[in-house]
Amino acid sequence: MNQTIMQFLKRYDFSFIGNMAVIFIFGVLNLYSATHSQSNEGLDSLYKSQIMWFFLSVSVAFIISFLSPKTIERIAYLAYAFTLFLVLLVLLMGKVGMGAQRWLVLGPIRMQPSEFMKMGLVLALARYFTRVNPEVQLGFRDLIIPGLITFIPAVMVIVQPDLGTGLLLLFIFSMMIFYKRLKWKTIGTLGALAIVSGVLMYNYGLKEYQRKRIHTFIDPYQDARGSGYNAIQSEIAIGSGQLFGKGFKNSSQASLNYLPENHTDFVFAIYNEEHGFFGSIVLIALYLIFFMRLVWLASSVQKFFDSVLVIGIMAIFFWHTFINMAMVSGLLPIVGIPLPLMSYGGSSMLTFGVGVGIATSVANSKSFFN
Numbered sequence: 001m002n003q004t005i006m007q008f009l010k011r012y013d014f015s016f017i018g019n020m021a022v023i024f025i026f027g028v029l030n031l032y033s034a035t036h037s038q039s040n041e042g043l044d045s046l047y048k049s050q051i052m053w054f055f056l057s058v059s060v061a062f063i064i065s066f067l068s069p070k071t072i073e074r075i076a077y078l079a080y081a082f083t084l085f086l087v088l089l090v091l092l093m094g095k096v097g098m099g100a101q102r103w104l105v106l107g108p109i110r111m112q113p114s115e116f117m118k119m120g121l122v123l124a125l126a127r128y129f130t131r132v133n134p135e136v137q138l139g140f141r142d143l144i145i146p147g148l149i150t151f152i153p154a155v156m157v158i159v160q161p162d163l164g165t166g167l168l169l170l171f172i173f174s175m176m177i178f179y180k181r182l183k184w185k186t187i188g189t190l191g192a193l194a195i196v197s198g199v200l201m202y203n204y205g206l207k208e209y210q211r212k213r214i215h216t217f218i219d220p221y222q223d224a225r226g227s228g229y230n231a232i233q234s235e236i237a238i239g240s241g242q243l244f245g246k247g248f249k250n251s252s253q254a255s256l257n258y259l260p261e262n263h264t265d266f267v268f269a270i271y272n273e274e275h276g277f278f279g280s281i282v283l284i285a286l287y288l289i290f291f292m293r294l295v296w297l298a299s300s301v302q303k304f305f306d307s308v309l310v311i312g313i314m315a316i317f318f319w320h321t322f323i324n325m326a327m328v329s330g331l332l333p334i335v336g337i338p339l340p341l342m343s344y345g346g347s348s349m350l351t352f353g354v355g356v357g358i359a360t361s362v363a364n365s366k367s368f369f370n
Contacts, residue, residue: 011368016061016356016363017062017356019290019293020061020353021058026283026286028051030271030274031050031263033248033251033270034262034267034270035047049344053349056349057349057356061353061354061356062357064360064361068365069305069361072309073126073130075123077124077127079123084117086111087113087114087156087157089104091156091159102114102160111347115165115348115350115351116350117157117165117169119358121150121169122315123312124149125149129308137183138177138183139186140185143186143190146177150172154166154170162336164323164335165336168337172319176308179298233253234266236253237253237269237272238273238329240252240253241274241276241279242277244277244279245273245274246276247274248274251270251273252273253269264336264338265327265336266328267339267342267343271283283342287321290317291317291318294359295311297359298314306365310358313359317352320337321339324337324343340352
């Protein structure tokens, strides 16, 4: 029996779940620090809920890791259809909160289906691109069907409105098609379309508060007490951390509640304030190790589905991390994108858990499924 366990431990790839656990420990300590003084607002116990979501997510990841990649490929379209159905339900009967209709409430369960849609999209695109000759570069016509697979849920999410998540679906699509390889003519056409779409979106598609976010990004001090407030306070938090930070539970921005949403969108700003530049380098290094491990896995597997699927998972984690960190640092406009395994949120934690489970399944494929 002991020998069997030892053989299992040698063959099972714990690298992704292990990396997930380490980043989560950083995250839950930061969440506790950011909210421990906010008992009047009922936020001081969020870290306990986050721990429960983490263990549920790790359990889901562990279960999924024992599904073979072939099984995952077979259920890819079904997963996409199910998550698309949930997003549709949000438009029909979703709960409105903070000016947006993004949540489904089923008894005690509150979920944000747009988070699950990211993984459903990756699965569907990976399966579709596997059915097309992997060696052939994609032309513009080849992108019509995968474009529809992406744009339908993206538009549904943007309508909620959730512009950040809708754009994130497009970024995931972009990374996956570039990995699949595009013709140079197609790249030029997509670039032109992106510019035209951006101009049209700004003039006719964005709401006034969304345009204000862009103006605030350019000059947050033009409305320092209004739309620019969060960006300014975030930069103050990051700057005041200096090299080594103020120390655990010593964030003035959190304790004085100067920075709203410090448990979700702005957790990285609080982390910077308490742990400084060197602490941030450590956290960024953990994310980079995770990304590099995914890229290495994608390049080492033999089956194209496994490879493009892993790149899709990497795209989810990468774009979340890059956009969130750039947003709180003043390098991008503020949008509601959580930092993986650091920001509070059950739906996003479950999504990241599913991604880690799938990546582990692919990593285990040689040891367990051949």
